[in-house]
Amino acid sequence: MMKSLNRLRGAIWPRFHRNHDEHLNPYYTFQDYRQTWGMTIFILMMTALVPLVVMTLIYYQLIETSINTESLLRTERLASNARRAVTFFLEERLAALTFTVNEMGYDRLTNPGRLSEVLRNLKLGFGGLTDLSVIADTGTQVTYAGPFNLEGKDYSNQPWFMECHQHNACVSEIFSGYRGVPHIVVAVKSMRPDGRFFVLRATLETERLIQTLSSYKTGEHADIFLVNRDGLLQTPSQFYEGEFHHMNIPVPAYSDRTRAVMSTDRSGQPILIGYAFIDTKIAPTSFILMVVKQKAGMMKVWLDLRSNINWFFGFSALIIVVVITLTSTVMVNKIFQADRQKAETMVAAERNCQLASIGQLAAGVAHEINNPLALINETAGYVKDLFTIKQQYKEDPDLLEHIDSIIDAVARCGTITRQLLGFARHFDVQTQPINLKDMVADVINFHKKEAEYRNIKIHVDIPETIPLIETDRGKLQQIILNLVNNAFQAIDNGCFLDVRAEMDGPEQVRLFIRDNGCGISEEHLNKVFEPFFTTKKEGQGTGLGLSITYGLVQKLHGNITVQSKTGQGTTFVVTLPVQIKKETQS
Amino acid sequence: MKVLLVDDEQKFALMLAKRLALREIQTEVFFSGEKALETVQQGNRFDVAILDVKMPGIGGIELKRRLGLLDPAMKFVFLTGHGSKMDYTAGVQEAENYLPKPLQIEELMETLNRLTEGPTAAADLDG
Numbered sequence: 001m002m003k004s005l006n007r008l009r010g011a012i013w014p015r016f017h018r019n020h021d022e023h024l025n026p027y028y029t030f031q032d033y034r035q036t037w038g039m040t041i042f043i044l045m046m047t048a049l050v051p052l053v054v055m056t057l058i059y060y061q062l063i064e065t066s067i068n069t070e071s072l073l074r075t076e077r078l079a080s081n082a083r084r085a086v087t088f089f090l091e092e093r094l095a096a097l098t099f100t101v102n103e104m105g106y107d108r109l110t111n112p113g114r115l116s117e118v119l120r121n122l123k124l125g126f127g128g129l130t131d132l133s134v135i136a137d138t139g140t141q142v143t144y145a146g147p148f149n150l151e152g153k154d155y156s157n158q159p160w161f162m163e164c165h166q167h168n169a170c171v172s173e174i175f176s177g178y179r180g181v182p183h184i185v186v187a188v189k190s191m192r193p194d195g196r197f198f199v200l201r202a203t204l205e206t207e208r209l210i211q212t213l214s215s216y217k218t219g220e221h222a223d224i225f226l227v228n229r230d231g232l233l234q235t236p237s238q239f240y241e242g243e244f245h246h247m248n249i250p251v252p253a254y255s256d257r258t259r260a261v262m263s264t265d266r267s268g269q270p271i272l273i274g275y276a277f278i279d280t281k282i283a284p285t286s287f288i289l290m291v292v293k294q295k296a297g298m299m300k301v302w303l304d305l306r307s308n309i310n311w312f313f314g315f316s317a318l319i320i321v322v323v324i325t326l327t328s329t330v331m332v333n334k335i336f337q338a339d340r341q342k343a344e345t346m347v348a349a350e351r352n353c354q355l356a357s358i359g360q361l362a363a364g365v366a367h368e369i370n371n372p373l374a375l376i377n378e379t380a381g382y383v384k385d386l387f388t389i390k391q392q393y394k395e396d397p398d399l400l401e402h403i404d405s406i407i408d409a410v411a412r413c414g415t416i417t418r419q420l421l422g423f424a425r426h427f428d429v430q431t432q433p434i435n436l437k438d439m440v441a442d443v444i445n446f447h448k449k450e451a452e453y454r455n456i457k458i459h460v461d462i463p464e465t466i467p468l469i470e471t472d473r474g475k476l477q478q479i480i481l482n483l484v485n486n487a488f489q490a491i492d493n494g495c496f497l498d499v500r501a502e503m504d505g506p507e508q509v510r511l512f513i514r515d516n517g518c519g520i521s522e523e524h525l526n527k528v529f530e531p532f533f534t535t536k537k538e539g540q541g542t543g544l545g546l547s548i549t550y551g552l553v554q555k556l557h558g559n560i561t562v563q564s565k566t567g568q569g570t571t572f573v574v575t576l577p578v579q580i581k582k583e584t585q586s
Numbered sequence: 587m588k589v590l591l592v593d594d595e596q597k598f599a600l601m602l603a604k605r606l607a608l609r610e611i612q613t614e615v616f617f618s619g620e621k622a623l624e625t626v627q628q629g630n631r632f633d634v635a636i637l638d639v640k641m642p643g644i645g646g647i648e649l650k651r652r653l654g655l656l657d658p659a660m661k662f663v664f665l666t667g668h669g670s671k672m673d674y675t676a677g678v679q680e681a682e683n684y685l686p687k688p689l690q691i692e693e694l695m696e697t698l699n700r701l702t703e704g705p706t707a708a709a710d711l712d713g
Binding site for chain 2: 376
């Protein structure tokens with residue numbers, strides 16, 4: 001389970017996230033590909049998303065401002081219309097009373113029969129009147145027409161009466177008075193012939209006024225009502241009635257024209273308030289017309305739209321994020337892979353260079369050392385000959401041992417100089433057609449006895465379809481010999497050696513030499529082709545075998561790679577061109 | 587057995603000649619190809635010539651060609667200080683008669699014995 005998860009992660013997770021080839025690090029263009037990746041994504045996202053976010057916010061701001069302005073205007077217009085209706089309602093009735101009082105005069109109005117007739121006519125003309133009465137300047141009701149018997153009542157202490165005395169006319173607040181039913185009193189003052197004044201008073205039902213106001217109500221969240229200047233509700237409010245019939249929002253500041261403002265209600269919800277202080281031409285009133293709308297209700301269309309825009313915005317942002325992430329990942333990975341190839345090439349080039357210069361040095365050293373070595377060898381040999389052949393010192397094993405050790409040392413140095421010279425030699429490559437299968441068989445033949453003795457299974461699989469290779473026989477032979485030798489040294493008795501070949505396109509052939517021996521540790525894997533690198537004990541290996549092989553493969557215009565796991569074995573892969581291309585002549 | 591030894595490394599050649607002499611092989615030493623040619627031209631006969639491949643003047647390979655013309659029965663052993671046998675396989679017939687320096691005297695003796703035994707008679711018959 002964990003394994004397949006890891007494999008999935010490996011397939012999705014880009015290569016640069018698990019870069020462990022530290023030997024390539026100095027050759028990379030970007031040192032930290034994860035950081036480059038992160039920066040790329042960050043910059044691209046900022047470039048794409050910041051303008052989008054800013055534009056959206058500005059757009060929201062503009063829309064909201066324009067909606068606010070529009071809402072205020074509409075609220076103000078509504079309040080203005082309602083104000084006109086209420087004003088007209090009151091003015092109309094005041095005008096009717098003024099006309100009646102001027103036309104009829106005190107004497108006729110105090111006649112109860114006439115007063116009832118006037119009431120009937122007014123009811124027919126305007127409706128909404130309950131009763132009509134004439135009140136003397138003492139505040140005592142003189143004549144009354146209407147359903148209640150209120151004759152003789154004293155109104156001198158009523159606020160409306162005092163106001164009427166001052167202003168010639170008045171409109172009361174809505175109150176219940178003696179009868180216990182909400183009503184408005186409108187009254188006009190007139191003079192009697194004897195110079196004293198009297199008041200014609202009418203009681204208006206509030207029903208009509210409430211109906212008039214209700215007709216201006218628009219939408220579910222709108223409320224329209226009258227309050228007095230202390231905030232006491234004059235007509236019922238649907239949403240804003242607080243304690244003791246007071247409205248639960250503050251009384252607006254005085255203004256002589258209709259206004260609309262933004263505010264918040266008691267629960268903090270934004271509201272729009274349109275208001276107007278109502279004054280008639282004939283008498284002032286204490287009414288304030290209130291139009292209150294919940295902003296949320298008016299903004300609903302916009303909020304719905306905004307929610308859609310938000311969804312769209314979120315979805316777009318998500319797509320942008322995904323596309324940028326994927327694109328960046330793919331691009332950075334591509335760059336990483338190209339960079340990695342470049343780094344590998346540079347490492348290989350450096351190694352070639354190193355190998356070439358070491359080769360030249362090695363050849364020089366080998367030449368210089370080889371002649372004295374030969375001389376030492378012959379001289380020591382001669383001394384030994386003298387001892388052994390001339391019988392004189394034959395019995396002295398000590399001397400012989402010393403001389404033998406000199407000769408052994410020379411032989412060992414001789415091996416090194418010979419290999420160094422082979423490594424450095426630049427003989428022309430002489431090509432001839434070679435059957436790879438036969439050549440491998442020849443090389444394996446060298447080791448047949450050893451394999452039988454050590455119980456090593458050798459498996460060779462070279463298909464007949466592999467064509468003849470145009471290459472240098474001697475060099476190819478040595479390459480295969482070196483690699484097979486190498487494998488034989490690496491494996492224990494009873495292991496196996498697998499030699500396999502396959503075509504790599506029509507132009508190249510690939511030769512695999514695989515063993516299940518001790519393997520090469522990761523730290524050593526990069527160094528196996530370096531000259532003088534050996535893990536064998538001193539004196540047992542020269543550390544030149546694989547570097548010579550490497551040089552030979554290069555000379556044949558091929559390529560050699562190695563894969564290995566400690567304890568599991570090693571595979572050398574030699575890729576060779578089927579035909580060595582002639583070098584272009586300059 | 588009479589051997590002609592040609593090598594420009596004088597000390598080496600003399601020392602090798604001494605060792606061969608100890609093994610009862612009559613050896614004449616020359617330090618250049620020209621001197622060796624002269625001797626053979628004067629009518630001196632040798633069974634085997636041991637030649638260094640790289641010498642100033644006439645090199646081993648060229649010397650072998652010229653000596654072969656003068657005495658077709660002569661056998662040749664090459665000495666080389668420049669690498670192993672395998673590198674010389676291309677282009678040279680007698681690959682088995684190449685011996686790298688430093689020498690193993692036993693190897694040289696074996697080669698000399700092999701050359702002067704069986705094949706000599708056959709070569710004579712062919713000639």
